[in-house]
Amino acid sequence: MKEPLPFDHRPDTVLGEELRRALDPGDAASFVARVLARAAEARVASWDAVLARWARPGVAAAVLVALAAGYLVGRASAAPAPRPSVYDALMAPPAHPGEVDIVLASVIGN
Amino acid sequence: MADPQPPQRAARIAEQDEAELVVRAAAGDRAAFGVLVERYAGVARRVARAVLGNPEDADDAAQDAMLSALVKLDQYDARRPFGPWLLRIVANAATDRRRRRTVRRVDPLDAGLTAGGPRPDTTAERRALGERLRQALAELPERRRVAVVLFDVEGYSHAEIAAVLGIPEGTVRSEVFHARRRLRALLADWKEEA
Numbered sequence: 001m002k003e004p005l006p007f008d009h010r011p012d013t014v015l016g017e018e019l020r021r022a023l024d025p026g027d028a029a030s031f032v033a034r035v036l037a038r039a040a041e042a043r044v045a046s047w048d049a050v051l052a053r054w055a056r057p058g059v060a061a062a063v064l065v066a067l068a069a070g071y072l073v074g075r076a077s078a079a080p081a082p083r084p085s086v087y088d089a090l091m092a093p094p095a096h097p098g099e100v101d102i103v104l105a106s107v108i109g110n
Numbered sequence: 111m112a113d114p115q116p117p118q119r120a121a122r123i124a125e126q127d128e129a130e131l132v133v134r135a136a137a138g139d140r141a142a143f144g145v146l147v148e149r150y151a152g153v154a155r156r157v158a159r160a161v162l163g164n165p166e167d168a169d170d171a172a173q174d175a176m177l178s179a180l181v182k183l184d185q186y187d188a189r190r191p192f193g194p195w196l197l198r199i200v201a202n203a204a205t206d207r208r209r210r211r212t213v214r215r216v217d218p219l220d221a222g223l224t225a226g227g228p229r230p231d232t233t234a235e236r237r238a239l240g241e242r243l244r245q246a247l248a249e250l251p252e253r254r255r256v257a258v259v260l261f262d263v264e265g266y267s268h269a270e271i272a273a274v275l276g277i278p279e280g281t282v283r284s285e286v287f288h289a290r291r292r293l294r295a296l297l298a299d300w301k302e303e304a
Contacts, residue, residue: 015293016262019247022240023259025155025165028148035147035176040140042177 129188136183147176150193153264154200160259161204163248167211168204175203194266194273201256201274208252239300246296250289257282258289 025031134142154175159168179186179199186195247255253275260266260274261282268279268286275282 011262011265012290012294013262015258015290015297016265018239018243018297019259019293020156020263021236022243022247023156023159023263025152025159025169028151031155031169031173032144032147032151035151035173036140036144038173038177039143039147039180042180 128192132183132186132188132192135180136186143180146192146196150176150196153193153197156263157197157200157256157259158204160247160255161201161252162208163244167207171204171207172200174207175200178203190273191270194270197260197266197274198276205252242296242300243293246293250292251285253277254285254289257285258293261286262290 128146131142131146135146151172154172155168158171158175159165162168162171175196179196182199186192247258250258256275257271260271261268266274268282271282271286272279277285
């Protein structure tokens with residue numbers, strides 16, 4: 001069985017303080033300012049990315065809507081005139097009145 | 111601006127409002143994110159420097175990690191402490207940067223530094239001791255460096271360091287033990303030589 005390590009469970013304040021000094025980066029203010037500036041840039045960039053991401057589907061959707069609208073408008077304008085009702089057909093003046101007279105004369109004559 | 115964290119247990123900051131700050135930052139509150147950055151700037155930069163050595167690289171890595179954390183805030187589990195979560199991102203960012211960077215030319219240490227020196231009473235002497243400590247730290251395996259810095263400098267518990275490094279607590283104890291042995295020997299030599 002392994003011997004347990006003789007480990008001090010408390011931080012070594014002397015070593016810790018020397019290491020802290022050795023690793024001290026200094027000038028915290030400029031670092032914080034730099035990070036916050038980059039974060040602000042990243043936020044703007046992310047909005048740009050979001051808009052850019054939406055731009056392509058947006059254009060595609062607009063094209064589809066325009067095509068659909070064009071199709072509907074075109075179809076509406078090209079549609080045939082409504083068919084006349086039976087009443088309208090009977091009451092309308094004949095296109096060739098002479099033919100009607102001939103037909104009537106032949107019927108009455110018989 | 112001075113480092114707002116106390117010398118010991120620096121990352122052990124008031125955590126009661128931290129979850130709220132995180133929620134606000136995730137919702138786009140820049141002020142809340144600013145508070146988090148101010149609180150953790152010191153420890154993040156020290157951990158990154160422990161990994162990378164070079165202070166400029168360390169600051170770049172710490173900055174990248176902070177921004178990465180901002181993007182990932184919605185993945186943070188508010189039931190867990192924020193510090194270890196953030197420092198894991200920092201340690202990973204620093205490690206990635208170390209792997210990516212090309213080998214830099216390293217200026218050799220002053221012979222006087224490597225051979226020891228007087229008691230660090232003056233600024234120059236203290237700077238020299240710092241240089242020796244950084245050199246000694248750089249010779250340790252990366253995980254050991256981060257473990258000892260988080261334990262002895264930042265005051266994190268073994269469990270928290272285990273979470274940061276993704277290793278068992280027992281391994282953290284072992285890493286800190288071995289790192290301390292090396293660094294304490296260096297400090298003792300320094301004092302003896304003085």
